[in-house]
Amino acid sequence: MKRMMYVLLFSLIALTGCAQNQKQKQDSPNYRPLTAKEEMVIIHKGTERPFTGKYDKFYEEGTYVCKRCGAELYHSSDKFDSGCGWPxxxxEIExxxxxxxxxxxxxxxITCNNCGxxxxxxxxxEGFTNKNTRHCVNSISLEFIPAGTSNKATSDTAYFAGGCFWGVEYYLEQEPGVSSVESGYMGGNKNNPSYEDVSYRHTGHAEVVRVIFDPSETNYENLAKLFFEIHDPTQVNRQGPDVxxxxxxxxxFRTVQQKQIAEKLIGMLELKGYDVATRVTPAAAFWQAEAYHQDYYEKKGGTPYCHKRVNRFSR
Structure with a gap:
C-alpha cells in the first residue's frame, strides 16, 4: 500500500518538500533567535576562529546546551583542555x-540531535584522555547553564517507533504542547537511508517519529503514555497489516529520565496483563524521511489504517 502511495505522491511534492521542511526547521518558534555570526556557524556550518570563543578556557561546573534549541549536550565534568583553541x-550526554x-x-x-x-x-x-575522544566544539554553538541553575529550555525531544510512522505522527502531532512531529529512521546501520533501503535492504532501521514539545505545556510521560495507547505494544516486528x-x-530515549519513564510505563502495562514487546534503547542518529512521508494524513486526508487509540492505563 505504502509503495503505491510513494509513486503517486513523489512527483507532486518531492521537489518542494525538502525546502519547506528546512525552512520550518530554521523558523521554528521554539528555536532561539540567532545573530548573523551564530547563523554562520550553527546553520551554515562555519567555524569560529581558534582561541576566541568564550568557553575555550572556561571550567565552571554546569551543563552546556545547544544555543539554538536549548537541548542539553555536554556536562562540564567531560570538558578538558586540549590546547586546540576550541572547547x-x-x-556527550547520551x-x-x-x-x-x-x-x-x-x-x-557533530550536530545537535534535537535541532541539527x-x-x-x-x-x-588522539590520546588526550582515557576515552580517546575529542569533541571539538564551537563556543558560539553553546550556552552554559551553571550547576544548580534551571535550564529553561523552550523545547524537548522524544523519539518513538510504533509501526508505520504515518499513524504515529498523526496522533502525536494533535497532542497539546507538541510543536512538530517528523517522520524518519533510526536504529540501523546505514547513514542517510531511503525508504527503499529501510523497507527492502535490511538496514536495521525502524520507522521513527521525532517529537518536539514544549515542557511547559506537556511532558515526556504524557507523550509516552499516548505512544503506548495509539499502537499495540505487544506485537513483534509488525503493526496491523504492516510486517x-x-x-x-x-x-x-535521550536521557536517563526518559528511559526510566518508558520502563515504568512498560511495567504498569505488564501488571495489567500485557505482554509488552517494546524495546527501550538509547537514541541514535535520526534520519529524516522523504518529504512525501511528512504530515501524510494531513495531506492525504482520512485517518490511520493501522493505529487507533486504546485506553490502556486508566482501566
Missing part, C-alpha cells in the same frame, strides 16, 4: 549529539 569534551561523516570523508561532523545545529567535529584516538522489523515497537 573540548571527551563525552543521545544528544549526532555524528555524520563529512562529504570528503576526512572528518566527522552544527557544533563542530569529533576526533578519535517487518522496521515496524517494531521501540522507545529511543
Amino acid at each position: 573540548s569534551f571527551d563525552d 543521545g544528544a549529539v549526532k555524528r555524520t561523516p563529512d562529504p570528503d570523508g576526512m572528518r566527522t561532523e 545545529a552544527h557544533l563542530g567535529h569529533v576526533f578519535l584516538n 517487518g522489523s522496521q515496524y517494531r515497537s521501540e522507545v529511543f
